[in-house]
Amino acid sequence: METWPLILIIDTRSATLCDYVPLGCAPSFRGSIWRLPKLQNCVSVYLMADFQDFANLCFERFGDRVKHWITLNEPWTFAVTSYDYGTTAPGRCSTWRNNNCTGGDSATEPYIVTHYQILAHAAAANLYRTKYKVDSKTRLILQKIIMYMDPLVFGDYSRLMKSLIGARLPRFTAEQSNLVKGSLDFLGLNYYTANYAAHVTSFENDVVNVSYTTDNRANLTTSLNGVPIGEKAGSDWLYVYPQGIKETLLYIKKNYKNPIVYITENGIDEINNSSLTLKQALTDNFRIRYYNRHLANVVEAIKEGVNVKGFFAWAIMDNFEWDSGFTSRFGLNYVDFTGGLKRYPKLSAKWLTNFLKK
Structure with a gap:
């Protein structure tokens, strides 16, 4: 082997x-x-x-x-x-x-x-x-x-x-x-964002150019009539839609015998901006809002009977993202990529720590 x-x-x-x-x-x-x-x-x-x-x-x-x-x-x-x-x-x-x-x-x-x-x-x-x-x-x-x-x-x-x-x-x-x-x-659910979906009839008649994507019979977009589904994050694909995590959890409960669920990834990124001071880079109020709203929806789902047992924030620190390398920062902790990889807790790390103590 x-x-x-x-x-x-x-x-x-x-x-x-x-x-x-x-x-x-x-x-x-x-x-x-x-x-x-x-x-x-x-x-x-x-x-x-x-x-x-x-x-x-x-x-x-x-x-x-x-x-x-x-x-x-x-x-x-x-x-x-x-x-x-x-x-x-x-x-x-x-x-x-x-x-x-x-x-x-x-x-x-x-x-x-x-x-x-x-x-x-x-x-x-x-x-x-x-x-x-x-x-x-x-x-x-x-x-x-x-x-x-x-x-x-x-x-x-x-x-x-x-x-x-x-x-x-x-x-x-x-x-x-x-x-x-x-x-x-148990079921591991990664949730970051959501899309609008529109039925595409042309896919049904094309028997030559067939793929997994065309089998969906849908066109996925991040806006409707020019209005985004939510606030845009650093990544082009990530728009904030916190109610989607509750909707997904309720769907799982209804259709799959209400299994134990762990939220195995949930988070938001910002573009790696080297012009920011360290103090500015650590001030990530947008991430606090993201987690606060998503966790609130998870709590609502639990109150409606969904069997959620755990939550993993993505990510504990800024990391190398497969599609974007070091140009995107998802971390609760800031990593100085040019200064020996030293870590500094962002405001969101302190907020989440206090949240978990309640």
Whole structure:
């Protein structure tokens, strides 16, 4: 087996966990398909075995300190950006979508990858439950969006997906359906923003240029009649719409048997502006407003019966964002990228600390 990126630094990861646990932290672990040595295996059954091996190593080496396992982080992002848009590794898609793609089929591969990601998660969950004897304080999930929920809750794709995608959608065998169904202990929800959606009938009649995107039969926008859906953040895709997190949570409660939910990512960024003084950079009242409004909506959802058990702010500190590098700052703590990476708490970090003490 080829060397995995995580294995190369496994001692460092282990040492980091040892540092944090005595401080009262409860580490959560997120896996990712991008850690696989051969990304082409993601369109084949080999993904299950490869990912199970990877998960087994992580359970074995970190299991005494990690109590929450997120098997796959943002599986939708991997399936769609890598196999429909072709903008992330391994850069596969139909040529009409992106001339730079190295092969692929946007009409089928996003669904094949999704299918094998679900099976890979289920295999890892089964391994953990049978070999490592999961206890009542240990939880294992696939971090997912709604497209993944029907198989994991009911054992199969929804009738709507089957109707829209037809023969291009892979099918579960009876054995696979039993493996997948109920293979999550809680749902991890990443929520940042929302879009307006308009039905696009032209997609229904195009049988040549077919992709995951056209299958949605929708045009997503951030404004309606020239009015933005909310205040714009630093990133072009992020507009503030706090009520959307409540709407999503209520949808999950209604349609998927009210599972335990953790908000695994929620946050807002600003553009990295080197002309600001340190004092100015630490004054992020817009981030305080963002968290205050989103957490208020989460509380409202809880009062209406949604089973939310935890919340992760993105991010604890300014970091390297995959799409924007160091040009975007999501952190509660400011990082001086040119001055030895020294950290300084922003106003939002102090606000959130006080909020959590209440």
